[in-house]
Amino acid sequence: MKLIVFGATGDVGSRVVTEALARGHDVTAAVRNEAAFAKLPEGIRPVIADATDPAALATAMVSQEMAISALRSPPGREGEIVALTRSILNAASRTGLRVIIVGGAARLHLPNGSPHTVLSDPDFLPENIVPIARASMAQWELCATETSANWTYASPSALLQPGQRLGAFRTGTDTLLVDEAGKSEISMEDFAVALVDEAQSAKFPRAAFTVGY
Structure with a gap:
């Protein structure tokens, strides 16, 4: 499969690149500038694409079969992810390319019949995470319409951090996945596995999913 990854040098994007290459896919990395080329692994095709320009993104998507956007916005500018996602969606619409948007857990309903989502529960998130969660919810609402x-x-679990590639996890849709101890977590490595799995299987067209241990 010919796959283009946006945000290919980031925490999640770099792991998606590694996973896709390991499976033998033809991977193109879309990055901001030539300085990012040095961060890319061997065997990947780099391309410069301005994530704020749908026309440039569409040009980068031409001749590809699938796109994964792992774009993030920097601290203090969390809301910019909505505009970046809009550009990705516009480009995908122009080219007819299927795209997986890497999002957040904010939209997920808490388990056990709670009326709250991860974002709406006043006791769930640390205060410093709330701006990111609000931006992720706005990003999801954009996709949903x-x-x-x-x-x-694609929503990760509540805790997404570097770890091991276990290759074993659960998949859900709109409810936060927790383990027997009540923890909601997934490694970035296994999240990347789930993203490439979805790229290959297309189980959730115009829908959302989540993964967790």
């Missing part, structure tokens, strides 16, 4: 692009929205 998009009708022209063929998107999939």
Whole structure:
């Protein structure tokens, strides 16, 4: 499969690149500038694409079969992820390319019949995480109302951090996944596995999914 990854040098994007290459896919990395080329592994094709320019993104998507956007916005500018996602969706609509949007857990309903989502529960998130969660919710709402692009929205567990590639996890849709101890977590490595799995299987067209241990 010919796959283009946006945000290919980031925490999640770099792991998606590693996972996709290991499976033998033809991977293109879309980055901001040539300085980022040195961060990319061997065997990947780099391309410069301005994430704020749908036309440039569409040009980068031409001749690809699938796109994964792992774009993030920097601290203090969390809300910019909405505009970046809009550009990705516009480009995907122009090219007819299926795209997986790497999002957040904010939209997920808490388990055990709670009326709250991860974002709406006043006691769930640390205060410093709330701006990111609000931006992720706005990002999800944008995707949910998009009708022209063929998107999939991927939510990690509440805790997403570097770890091991176990290759074993659960998949859900709209409810936060927790383990027997009540923890909601997934390694970035296994999240990347789930993203490439979805790229290959297309189980969630114009829908959202989540993964967790």
